[in-house]
Amino acid sequence: MPVPKKRHPKGRTRRRRGGHKKIKLPNLVVCKSCKKLKEPHVACPYCGNYK
Ligand SMILES: [Zn+2]
Numbered sequence: 001m002p003v004p005k006k007r008h009p010k011g012r013t014r015r016r017r018g019g020h021k022k023i024k025l026p027n028l029v030v031c032k033s034c035k036k037l038k039e040p041h042v043a044c045p046y047c048g049n050y051k
Helices: 010-015
Strands: none
Touching: none
């Protein structure tokens, strides 16, 4: 079994393949009718407006 010679520092480990693991960031847009923040491409939870 191949064994890694040295352990990578945390930053480098993350940079490898799993590095694309998205950190969920609240992607929000302002609703045009009620001016509240809502998720894009989703009907507004406050006024039900969609585009
Ligand atoms: Zn709204």
